[in-house]
Amino acid sequence: MNPPADVSIDPGRMLDLIGVEGQLLTAATHDVHPDAPVQGASGRTVAETIWFLGGQCEDVLSWMGASEQAAGAWEVPDPVSLRGVTARFTARLAELLAEFGTRPPEDACPTWWPEEHSVRFWIRRVLHATTVHRVDVQGAAGVRRTGIDVDVALDGIDEALRLWLGYRLHAVGITSTRPCSVGVSTEDAEWVVYADRTRTVVRRAGVHESVSADALISGDPVLIYLWLWGRLPDREITTAGDQDAIAQLWGLLRLATR
Secondary structure, eight states: OOOBBOOOOOOOHHHHHHHHHHHHHHHHTTTTTTBOOOSSSSSBBHOOOOOOHHHHHHHHHHHHHHHHHHHOOOOSSSSSOOHHHHHHHHHHHHHHHHHHHHSSSSSSSSOTTTTBBBHHHHHHHHHHHHHHHHHHHHHHTTOOOOOOOOHHHHHHHHIIIIEEEEEEHHHOOOOOSOOOEEEOOSSSSSSEEEOOSOOEEEOOOOOOOOOSSEEEEEOHHHHHHHHHHHHHHHGGSSEEEHHHHHHHHHHHHHHHHH
């Protein structure tokens, strides 16, 4: 069996993309109401989305051991101002990028994933959080969704499946209601999810390996990426086999990523 295809992204490129995603998100707030609902699974408004993302930046600063002043939480403004929450997000993101810039990606750093304890873990996490929420805000604002590069989507699929579904779900004590398996396939990479009442296991398939599962999800990697995060409906991807198994995978991801 050949080794799995590499779907990782160079950390320097990830840092550049984080900056771009932050700018795209901020630009999309110019003509949108703060209470405009975000499409998809998050259930948040635009203001709540940006506030949440700013909070994630603060959490990462804390994990990385930034100064108490840099990592300290902002109080929620009353009334909530879109300008205020956006300013908080852009300030926190700038502080986080500055912190990333002072440390090599391979530098040791606490994380919540046992397989990687490095600054790179947080660079990757911030990239995907910013990308997904940028899509949220653009959709709520009625702005045409800016494209996502294929390598970002592939890495995002890997993160959603292996970190969130494969690890985080077990960490919070949630399991499938019945045994099932689902393959996730794109042109460049494949994964297999095995779920039962004890644990959910995810592995990346080898190149040219024939994936056998109860159900199969396939399609464009960008569409699969956004579907896994609950941002697109089922009609945007191709499914085959046990539809209940696919519904369970989607539901388990919502629990893992909430």
